[in-house]
Amino acid sequence: MLVIEKSTYDAIVAHARKDHPDEACGVVAGAEGSDRATRFLPMLNAAMSPTFYEFDSGDLFRLYKELDERDEEPVVIYHSHTATEAYPSRTDINLAQEPGAHYVLVSTRDGADSPAYDGSVEFRSYRIVDGEVTEEEVRVVGSYEETSEGEH
Template sequence: MLTIDSATYEQIVAHARRDHPDEACGVVAGPEGSDRPVRFIPMLNAAMSPTFYEFDSGDLFRLYKEMDERDEVPVVIYHSHTATEAYPSRTDVKLAQEPDAHYVLVSTRNGADSPTYDGEVEFRSYRIVDGVVTEEEVRIVPAYDQPAQ
């Protein structure tokens, strides 16, 4: 199960809406061994594509170096789908290289890209290990010391 605070959830959704029609992508880092996503790090989609995302290799290298210096790991790796459901594509599965990470997908299809959209946003989380995709429950909490909404 992914437990995420509402502020970080909102930042991920806002990033997906802002970058639409291109896919948005980023990482939420957390203390090593905690499974707690606390530091939101939006990244540039180097592919600048509505159907594919790619982290810039230099940015990714710097991010991993910084996380290493801070004793952090990528707890959440997120991206958006602009025209399809929030489910990992074959390419997403192939690129998933962090077996301990939660892979979050946000769909901005059907008007969910609009800042004034008040409908339900499709926000789903998966574990992807050795090509096997397992959906997991998402629990949104106001803060990490408070119960789920």
């Protein structure tokens, strides 16, 4: 299950809406081994495409160097689909190289890109390991402290 803070959830959705009609992409980092997505890092879609996303190789190198220096890892790797459901494409599956990460997809189809859109946004999370896709539940919380207090 992906447990994610509301502020991070909102930031991912806002980024997807802002970059529409191109796919948005980014990472939410967290302390190694914590499974807590705490540092929102929107990235530039170097492909600038409505059907494909690609991290710039220089940006990706700098990101991993910074994560290593901060003892962090990519907890969430996210991108948007602009005209299709929030489900990994064959390309998404082939590019998934972080078996421990939650792969989040947001769909901005059917008007969901508009800030005035009052329907719920399709926001789904997956684990992708060795080409196998497993959808997982998403739980949005006010803060991680709320979850740890409730789990004692």
